[in-house]
Amino acid sequence: xTHYFSWLKxxxxxxxxxxxxxxxxxxxxxxxxxxxxxxxxxxxxxxxxKELGYWGYQAxxxxxxxxxxxxxxxxxxxPLAYDSYTGYKLAPIVLIxxxxxxxxxxxxxxxxxxxxxxxTVLLAFLLVFVLIAELPVVSGYFYxxxxxxxxxxxxxxxxxxxxLFRNYAKLSIQNVVMLALGxxxxxxxxxxxxxxxxVLSGGWFFFSSVIARKLQIKYxxxxxxxxxxxxxxxxxxxxxxxxxxxxxxxxxxYNLLFSIKNSLVWEIxxxxxxxxxxxxxxxxxxxxxxxxxxxxxxxxxxxxxxHPALSILIFxxxxxLSYFPSYWSIAEPPNLRGQCVITFWTLIGWTYxxxxxxxxxxxxxxxxxxxQGPAVAWVAGLYFLFLFAGNFNYxxxxxxxxxxRAARFNQEMHERTALVLNTKEQQVYVPxxxxxxxxxxxxxxETDPAWASVEVNNGCxxxxxxxxxxxx
Numbered sequence: 001x002t003h004y005f006s007w008l009k010x011x012x013x014x015x016x017x018x019x020x021x022x023x024x025x026x027x028x029x030x031x032x033x034x035x036x037x038x039x040x041x042x043x044x045x046x047x048x049x050k051e052l053g054y055w056g057y058q059a060x061x062x063x064x065x066x067x068x069x070x071x072x073x074x075x076x077x078x079p080l081a082y083d084s085y086t087g088y089k090l091a092p093i094v095l096i097x098x099x100x101x102x103x104x105x106x107x108x109x110x111x112x113x114x115x116x117x118x119x120t121v122l123l124a125f126l127l128v129f130v131l132i133a134e135l136p137v138v139s140g141y142f143y144x145x146x147x148x149x150x151x152x153x154x155x156x157x158x159x160x161x162x163x164l165f166r167n168y169a170k171l172s173i174q175n176v177v178m179l180a181l182g183x184x185x186x187x188x189x190x191x192x193x194x195x196x197x198x199v200l201s202g203g204w205f206f207f208s209s210v211i212a213r214k215l216q217i218k219y220x221x222x223x224x225x226x227x228x229x230x231x232x233x234x235x236x237x238x239x240x241x242x243x244x245x246x247x248x249x250x251x252x253x254y255n256l257l258f259s260i261k262n263s264l265v266w267e268i269x270x271x272x273x274x275x276x277x278x279x280x281x282x283x284x285x286x287x288x289x290x291x292x293x294x295x296x297x298x299x300x301x302x303x304x305x306x307h308p309a310l311s312i313l314i315f316x317x318x319x320x321l322s323y324f325p326s327y328w329s330i331a332e333p334p335n336l337r338g339q340c341v342i343t344f345w346t347l348i349g350w351t352y353x354x355x356x357x358x359x360x361x362x363x364x365x366x367x368x369x370x371x372q373g374p375a376v377a378w379v380a381g382l383y384f385l386f387l388f389a390g391n392f393n394y395x396x397x398x399x400x401x402x403x404x405r406a407a408r409f410n411q412e413m414h415e416r417t418a419l420v421l422n423t424k425e426q427q428v429y430v431p432x433x434x435x436x437x438x439x440x441x442x443x444x445x446e447t448d449p450a451w452a453s454v455e456v457n458n459g460c461x462x463x464x465x466x467x468x469x470x471x472x
Contacts, residue, residue, distance in 0.1 A: 014118040018125055025129055025388065026096060028397035029142065029439065033092040035410035036440050038080050039450045041146040042088075043464035046080040067236025070188030071149030078145060092142045092440075095151055102158035103127050106348075109162035110355070111288070114295045119288065127347065129384065130281055133391045134274050134343050137336040143440040147337045153189035154344045157197075160186065161348070169299040176218050180225045187229045192334070192341040194230045195321050201226040203314045207306075243329055252331035259331075263323040266333050271319065271346065278350050280383045283376050285351060289358035290369035301359065308357040315349040336442075393439075400437035408435040413450060420465050430469045 008014060038046070049057050054076055061072045079087025107124040115123075132138065140147050160182040167175040183201065187194045205219035243253070252258050292301060322342045326334040334342065361367045388394050400406040412435055420428050433450060436443060443449050448471055451461035462469050 011116050011118050015121060018118060018121045022100065022125060022128075025132065025394065026100070028394075028401045029096055029132075029138070030093050031401050032397060032406040032437065032439050033096075033143070034089050035406040035437070036088045036092055036143050037085065037410055037413040037450070038078070038088050039144065039441060040452060040460055042078055042080060042144070043451070043460040045075050045146050046078040047464045049076050049078060049081040061238060063237050064241050065238045066242065067233035067239050068149060068188060068190055069233060069236070070185050071190055074149045074152060074189070075146045088145055091145060091148070095142055095148070095155070098155050099151075099158075100124070100128060102155045102162070105162040106158040106165075109165040110352075111292060112165070112296075112300050114292050114300070115288070119291075122284075123288065126281060126284060126384075127351065129388070130277050131344060131347055132393055133387055134277060134347070135393060136339045136343065137442065138393045138397070139438065139440050139442045140337040141340045144337070144442060149189040150192075150337050150341050153186055153193040154341060156182065156186050156189070157193065157344075157348070165303055168303045171218055173218075176221060179222055183222065183226050184229050187226055188233055190338070190341060191233070191325055192322050192338055192345070194233060195325070196318050196345050198226045198230040199314065199318050199321060207310060239329075248330040248332070250331045254328060255331065256328075259324055259327040262327050262333070263320055266323045266327075267320050270339065270342065274343065274346060276383075277387065278347070280380050281350070282354050283380050284372070285354040286358050287370055287372035287376075289355045290362065290371070292355075293359055293362045294369050304356050304359045306356060308353065308360045311353055311356045315353055318349065319346060396438045400439045405435050406437040406440060409433065409437050409441065416451075420461075420467060420469075423467070426466075427468045427470065429472050432471045 008017070045057075048060065052060055057076045058069075058072050062069065066072060079085070079091070103124040104121065107120050107127065111120055111123065113120075135141055141151050160179065163175075163182070164179060183197055187197055201219070201223040205216055205223040208219055209216045319342065322345070323334060326332060326338065333339070358367075362369060412431075412433060416430055419430065430448075430451075433448065436449060441449050444452065448469075451469065
C-alpha cells in the first residue's frame with residue numbers, strides 16, 4: 001500500500017492514471033460507434049438533400065422548418081446522401097475525440113496554464129465524465145447525425161470560451177473579430193446555444209460598462225452581433241411555419257403564465273438531478289481555485305473578477321431562459337437533445353461560478369487558500385467511482401458492447417435494409433427490432449425506433465425508400 005501511494009505522488013504516474021481513466025469511460029462509446037446506423041430523421045434529411053440539392057435544402061428548411069442557419073448546414077451533410085453508411089460510424093468517434101480535445105483546451109485556458117499537466121487533464125476528465133453521466137440521452141447527443149448541431153455547438157462553445165479566456169486580459173480587435181465569427185456560427189446552430197450566448201454577451205457588455213462607467217465598445221460589438229444573428233434565426237419564416245403546422249396542437253401555446261411557471265419548475269427539476277454530481281465536483285474545484293489564486297499574477301484570471309452575486313444571477317437566469325422558448329412555442333419541455341445542451345451549459349456555468357465565488361471569498365479574506373485534503377479526495381473519488389458503476393449511460397454503453405446487442409442491432413438494420421431494397425412490391429413486411437441498444441438508438445415505445453420520425457410517426461424511412469412498411 002505504501003508503495004502504491006509513493007507511486008501515485010509522481011505527477012507522471014498521475015497523468016498515466018488519468019489517461020487510463022479516459023480510456024475506461026470512453027472506450028465503450030467509441031467501440032459501439034462501429035455499429036451505428038442511420039435512423040429516423042436521417043432518412044428524411046437525406047431524401048431532401050438528394051431531391052433539392054445541398055443549397056436547395058438550406059432554402060427549403062429556412063422557409064418551412066427552422067432558423068438554424070448553421071444547424072441545417074450540418075444536418076445536410078448526411079453520409080447517406082452520398083450512399084455511405086460508414087460515415088455514421090465514424091462521425092461519433094470524431095465528435096467524442098473532439099469533445100475531449102475541446103475540454104482539454106478549455107481546462108488549460110480557464111486555469112491559464114498555472115497547474116501541473118496532470119491537474120489540467122484531471123479538470124478536463126471530470127468535465128467529460130460528469131457530462132456523459134448527466135446527459136438525458138447519449139444516443140441523441142453522440143450518435144444521431146441529424147441532431148449533431150447540438151453536439152457541435154457545445155464543442156464549439158468550449159473552443160470559443162478557451163479562446164476568450166486566453167485573450168481576455170488584452171482583447172485586441174483581431175480577438176474580437178474571431179470571437180464574433182465564432183458567435184455567429186454558434187448562434188446559428190440551435191436555440192439553446194443562442195439564448196446563452198445572447199444573454200451572456202449582453203450581460204458582459206451592460207454590466208462591464210456600468211461598472212467602468214464607460215461604454216465598452218468591444219463588448220458592445222460582440223453583444224450586438226450575437227443579438228442580431230439571434231434575431232435573424234428566431235424570426236426565420238420556417239419557425240412560424242413549423243409552429244402553425246399542426247404538429248404541436250395545444251391551446252397552451254403562447255400562454256405566458258403557463259410558460260413562466262413550467263420553465264421554473266423544469267429548471268429546478270433538472271438542476272436538482274445534477275446537483276449531487278455538481279456539489280461533489282465543487283469539492284475538487286475549490287482547492288484548484290485556491291491554488292490558482294495563490295499563483296496568479298497581475299493580469300491573470302481577470303475573467304473571474306465579476307461579483308459572484310451577479311455571475312450567479314446571470315447563470316440562473318440563462319438556465320431559466322433555456323426552457324422558456326419551448327414552453328412558449330409548443331407548451332412542452334425541451335426535447336431530450338435540447339436538454340443535453342442545457343446540461344452542458346449548466347456544467348460549464350457551475351464550474352465557472354465555483355471559481356468566481358472562490359476567488360471572491362479569498363480576495364475578501366473570508367477564507368484562506370486550502371489544499372485538497374486526503375479525506376475530501378477520497379470522498380470525491382469514491383462518489384465518482386460509484387457514479388460510474390451505477391450510472392445508466394455508462395452501464396448501457398458497456399452492456400450494449402459486451403452483450404453484442406449493438407452488433408446484433410447493426411446486423412438487423414443491414415438485413416432490414418436489404419429486405420426493403422430487394423422487395424419489388426410497394427408494401428413491405430419489416431421484422432420488428434429485437435435488439436435495441438440504448439446507447440446508439442433513440443428509443444420510442446410507440447413507433448419503430450430506427451425508422452420512424454423522432455417527432456411523430458410520419459415514416460421517415462418510408463419516404464426515403466418510397467415504400468409502405470408494416471412491422472411484424
